[in-house]
Structures are given as C-alpha cells and as structure tokens.
Amino acid sequence: MSETIIETKGLLKNYKGRAAVKDLNLNIRKGEIYGFLGPNGAGKTTTIRLLLGLIAPSAGTIEIFGKDLRHEKMNILRKVGSLVESPSYYGHLTAIQNLEAIRRILNVPKSRISEVLDIVSLTGEEKRPVKGFSLGMKQRLGIASALLGNPELLILDEPTNGLDPSGIQEIRDLIKRMPQEHGITVLVSSHLLSEIELMANTVGILHQGSMVYQDSITNLQQRAAGEMRLVVSEPEMALSFVENRGYTGVLQNGTLCFTRMNDTTVAQLVKVLVEKGHAIYRVEERRQSLEEFFLQVVGGVSHD
Amino acid sequence: MRTLGRVLSAEIVKMSSRYLWLLILASPAFAVLIGMSQSEEGPISWEFILSVMGAIHGMLFLPILSGLFTALLCRYEHHNGGWKQLLSLPVSRGSVYLSKFIVAAVLLAAVQLLFLVCFLGVGWWREAGGPPPWEMVLPRILGSWLATLPLAALQLAVSQAWSSFAAPLALNVTFTIPNMLVANSTTYGPYYPWVQPLIAMSPYGADGNFGALNLPLESLMIVVLGSFVLFFTAGLLSFRRKAV
Incomplete structure (x- = not known):
C-alpha cells in the first residue's frame, strides 16, 4: 500500500x-x-x-x-x-x-x-x-x-x-x-x-x-455501464429466442435492451437474430449520462 | 518573515503599470504650478513657498494618494483571482499584507521626495531668501509622510476587503473632504486622522496661530501612531481571516 x-x-x-x-x-x-x-x-x-x-x-x-x-x-x-x-x-x-x-x-x-x-x-x-x-x-x-x-x-x-x-x-x-x-x-x-x-x-x-x-x-x-439497444422486427419473439441462448435482456417500448457487452458478443447476437429471420433496424449503444448515474448513486445511498 | 523579501520582489514585478508612476508625479507637479503662481508682498520666503505648495498636497493629495495606491495594489489581486493564486503559494498572509503596505508606504515616500525636490526647485527659481531651510522642511516632509501612513493602513484594510475599486476611494474622499473645515478647528483638528498630513506639513508650527495648525509635532504623532496601530491591526486581522 x-x-x-x-x-x-x-x-x-x-x-x-x-x-x-x-x-x-x-x-x-x-x-x-x-x-x-x-x-x-x-x-x-x-x-x-x-x-x-x-x-x-x-x-x-x-x-x-x-x-x-x-x-x-x-x-x-x-x-x-x-x-x-x-x-x-x-x-x-x-x-x-x-x-x-x-x-x-x-x-x-x-x-x-x-x-x-x-x-x-x-x-x-x-x-x-x-x-x-x-x-x-x-x-x-x-x-x-x-x-x-x-x-x-x-x-x-x-x-x-x-x-x-x-x-x-x-x-x-x-x-x-x-x-x-x-x-x-x-x-x-x-x-x-x-x-x-x-x-x-x-x-x-x-x-x-x-x-x-x-x-x-x-x-x-x-457500475455506470451503458446498455445495448436493438430495434428488430417481432421483438417479443426475438427476446424469448435470445434468452434461450443465454442472453439476458428486457423489452422496453419495442426495443430490446441488454447490459453492456463486448464487440464479439454483439456480433454474435446480431448474427443469430439475422439467421432467425429478424430484420434489424438499429443497433445502438446507449451510455448512461452522469446525471442518470448520479440519480442511481444518490438513490442507492438513500436506500442503504 | 523570510518570505517577506520574496513577496515584495514579486510585488515589484506586478507593479509594472504606468499609472502608478504618473500618480507619483501628479501632486508635486500641481504643487509646482501653485508655488510658481502665488505671490507675497515683499521678498518671497521659504515658509511661504512651503505653505502654498503644501496646502493642497497635505490637505488633499496625500490622503487621496494613500487610498489610490492601496486600491491599485489590491485591484489586480481582486481581478481574475489574484488573491487565490497568491495565497495558495507558500507565503504567510502576514507577509503578503505587510508587503502591500510597504509598497504603498514607499510610493508615498517617493511622492514626498519628489515634492521636496520641487519645493527646493521652486524656492531657488523664485529666489527665496537664504539657503534651503533644511531644519524646517525635512521634519515636515517626514512628518506628513508618517501622518499619511494611518490613512494608507485604513485604505489597505478596506481595499483588501472590498473587491470594488471605487468603494474604498469613495470612503477615502468622504473622509478627506472635511479636511478644509477640520483644519481650522482647534477642537477636532488634533484628533481627525485625515487632516494630520496637512498639520504636519504646515510651516507655521508652534509659533503660528492658525486653527489646529499650531500643534507641536509630538502630540500630533500620538494621534498618528494611535490611529495607525488601530487601522493596521484591524486590516491585518481581517486579511488573515479572509475567505479567498
């Protein structure tokens, strides 16, 4: 030390x-x-x-x-x-x-x-x-x-x-x-x-x-990691499909949200979705802003 | 106190501003104009020259310059975070404050020296009788400089506290203007700090009878010393606690 x-x-x-x-x-x-x-x-x-x-x-x-x-x-x-x-x-x-x-x-x-x-x-x-x-x-x-x-x-x-x-x-x-x-x-x-x-x-x-x-x-x-967001066709089906393959995500307003992942994982995820026949409209990474992170941290403190 | 020398030497770098030098010239130059224009019946005496040249100098210029110099020395610290930078260096606040005061006192001394030179010059030009009266003029130059120091101490105290440049000057002028009245008052004259430079400058000392202008130098210095200790200590204490 x-x-x-x-x-x-x-x-x-x-x-x-x-x-x-x-x-x-x-x-x-x-x-x-x-x-x-x-x-x-x-x-x-x-x-x-x-x-x-x-x-x-x-x-x-x-x-x-x-x-x-x-x-x-x-x-x-x-x-x-x-x-x-x-x-x-x-x-x-x-x-x-x-x-x-x-x-x-x-x-x-x-x-x-x-x-x-x-x-x-x-x-x-x-x-x-x-x-x-x-x-x-x-x-x-x-x-x-x-x-x-x-x-x-x-x-x-x-x-x-x-x-x-x-x-x-x-x-x-x-x-x-x-x-x-x-x-x-x-x-x-x-x-x-x-x-x-x-x-x-x-x-x-x-x-x-x-x-x-x-x-x-x-x-x-x-802690402040952003998330991957995918806009795909038939999102419910897509989500249950990828969840079976070990990805954990949620559906928000028709958008699939996953915790931040590395490039290889993203590539694989996209690949399996495409192979399953889903159209992929958008793949974006959304990083948390400081304000959001703050709210999270401050909220975390007050719950303790 | 080992840092005092270094702080002073830094102060000299920061002072390289032309206004300061112009201010040193202003009052003696004005005094020369008056000294050359006033006339007396009969032959011109050294006392007469000192009284006309010293009147405005002691009554207005010395008190006002004490405020201007201290305000200028604090001005560049108030602007753009100078205090912050200066006080996060390894310096004691006491040495910073003292160095500002010393610089102001030295500038006022420079004014007095130049005034002395002008006085001798005017006396020589107008053919005043006899050799230069050193015993008369030197104590008066020194005395009025000492009498200005309490005013400089007060002005430094308010200039470091107020970030405004004009406010300390307004205060200074407010206290200086009554000099014209107070100088003639035997009741208030001896105790009013702003009028002491004029009293100390007056050539009609103990033998004259001119309002408060006939005080002996000793009693004058008691008022000067008292107000100096009060103003300087108050300013230093306030500066040491100043939040920057």
Whole structure:
C-alpha cells in the first residue's frame, strides 16, 4: 500500500448554516490521478479551497504529505501546485511576467519559466499581455503556474474548462504523464464523467457536499455501464429466442435492451437474430449520462 | 518573515503599470504650478513657498494618494483571482499584507521626495531668501509622510476587503473632504486622522496661530501612531481571516 498524500477526516464547511461540504473523508495515495466528480455546486471547489488553506474548515482535519495543514501550511504549499476555478492571472502583465511574479515567491531557477511555457505549449505567446489571451491560453498559463515550483501534488480544478477539443486532449495527456514521468500525484476535478474517465484511476463523486461514491475507475465503469439497444422486427419473439441462448435482456417500448457487452458478443447476437429471420433496424449503444448515474448513486445511498 | 523579501520582489514585478508612476508625479507637479503662481508682498520666503505648495498636497493629495495606491495594489489581486493564486503559494498572509503596505508606504515616500525636490526647485527659481531651510522642511516632509501612513493602513484594510475599486476611494474622499473645515478647528483638528498630513506639513508650527495648525509635532504623532496601530491591526486581522 503506497503512502497517503491527502487525507481528510470529517471535513465540514458551513456557509450561513448550509453545509457546502459535509463529513468528507478523502484518501488520496501517491502517484494516483484522483478524479473529483460532481455537478456544479456539489462542493468540489470548496473542498479544493479547503485543501489549499484558502478557507478555514468549520470542523475536521486535513493532512497533506502526512502533515497537518493548520500547522505546516507553508511546508505543504511549497510542494503543491494548484489551479482553482477559473484561471488566475494578472491581465496587465505578459505571460513571462506572470510566471516571474510567482517564480520569485517560489524561488526556483529562471530557466523553469521557459520549461513550463514549453510544457503547456505557450512558447511564442509569452511576451503578450495576458488580458489579450483566449480562455484556453489563460488556462494553459494557469497550468504552467501550477507546474512552476516542481510540485509533488497537483490540484487542478476543472483544468479543461474553456479549452477546444485539441487543447483538452493535450492537457489530458499532460495530466496522465504527470505520475509516470515525475511521480506527481494529481487531484483533478470535473463535472464531466467522460472527462474523469479518460484521466483518472480513482474517482470520488460529490453530491450536495457529501461523498456519495469513491472507487477505482474500472469499478465505476462497470457500475455506470451503458446498455445495448436493438430495434428488430417481432421483438417479443426475438427476446424469448435470445434468452434461450443465454442472453439476458428486457423489452422496453419495442426495443430490446441488454447490459453492456463486448464487440464479439454483439456480433454474435446480431448474427443469430439475422439467421432467425429478424430484420434489424438499429443497433445502438446507449451510455448512461452522469446525471442518470448520479440519480442511481444518490438513490442507492438513500436506500442503504 | 523570510518570505517577506520574496513577496515584495514579486510585488515589484506586478507593479509594472504606468499609472502608478504618473500618480507619483501628479501632486508635486500641481504643487509646482501653485508655488510658481502665488505671490507675497515683499521678498518671497521659504515658509511661504512651503505653505502654498503644501496646502493642497497635505490637505488633499496625500490622503487621496494613500487610498489610490492601496486600491491599485489590491485591484489586480481582486481581478481574475489574484488573491487565490497568491495565497495558495507558500507565503504567510502576514507577509503578503505587510508587503502591500510597504509598497504603498514607499510610493508615498517617493511622492514626498519628489515634492521636496520641487519645493527646493521652486524656492531657488523664485529666489527665496537664504539657503534651503533644511531644519524646517525635512521634519515636515517626514512628518506628513508618517501622518499619511494611518490613512494608507485604513485604505489597505478596506481595499483588501472590498473587491470594488471605487468603494474604498469613495470612503477615502468622504473622509478627506472635511479636511478644509477640520483644519481650522482647534477642537477636532488634533484628533481627525485625515487632516494630520496637512498639520504636519504646515510651516507655521508652534509659533503660528492658525486653527489646529499650531500643534507641536509630538502630540500630533500620538494621534498618528494611535490611529495607525488601530487601522493596521484591524486590516491585518481581517486579511488573515479572509475567505479567498
């Protein structure tokens, strides 16, 4: 079992009597990419601000690198790179000046600036005032700032917000490389299941301030699996036929629904139906949306 | 406190904004205009030049600049999440707050130095009698700078708390405008923090008889020190508890 990087116990944050985060027990291990998932307002950003000491918890403890955040904030933050909510920047300064201001506080060599600019592919734009940057470029600059101090822990709040598809791909690859190449642990938040699925190896789902689900991404994928839907002629007959052959499915509004299956199984299923003389109008995979999965998870919790 | 130097040096990078430098020039330039245009019967004295040049400078510009500098120093932090980024770096909130205050104080000191240069220049140009009166002018330049620091402390306190740029300035102007009346009042003048820069600047010290303008420097500094401690502590405590 590898060492724990972030551990919170009974974390609580009240805003005017309403709990934005309640009884949160996080456990993030070294080298992990931990995906923090939840709809807007679920408490992701509040949790991240708590972890960075930007706001004080109403109750509970936070330990990062095994140290208490309240007592050793400076030592902890020295090893943490972060990007909270929308990208932070000084609009009147150029990208280099923005990074230089941070570099002076972190006390890292000047060469680090061109290194991080290169990592986020901002080279060539570094001498323009940042207020003229597109949202995607500001986002990259924010990630560059987070990387500047060679952090051991990277906390990125919605890092792909406002990026175009190729930018999203690039940042995603960058995040995935972090644990392998630099041994960095990453906490990344998103409101998109598909986003987290492609990056993280562990996922925690927040709903109304509480952790409703925390597991490996593989297990999540099984739980949140989509279904195969077939529209065929004479669906009742088709269903009883394939059920005899070991497939389990249900009939919904004239559509045959099966749990998610691999390509070979789908091919076989279609083949037997065709051979039996059924016309196949449509074969589609329907993936559960995050909202549906949420409802399922949240519903599951309330039944427990 | 080891981080203070680093935070200050980062502050210098962030300040590379041309407005700040223009603000340093504004008041001394205005004072030169007044100093060159006002005339007195008989030969011009250094005291006369200081009194005309220092009147608007001490009464309006110093208090207003204390608010403008602190508001500008907080402005780029309020915009686009600067506080968030700065405070999630390994810095103590105390050193961040102190560095902002130090920068504001240094800018005000730069204004005072430039004012001194302008004062000497105007005196020389208008052939004021005798050599530059260092004993008279230096304590007044220093004294009015010190008297501006409590105002800067209060303005920093409200500027860090309010994300609006205009609100702290409005507060500042609201308290500065009564200076014209308070300066003439022996009852309120000695205790009104906003008028202290003017009182400290006035060349008609202990021997003159001009409303509150004849206070000894010592009693003035007690009011200045008291209000400074109050405003600075309140601002620092509020900043340390600030939710970012």
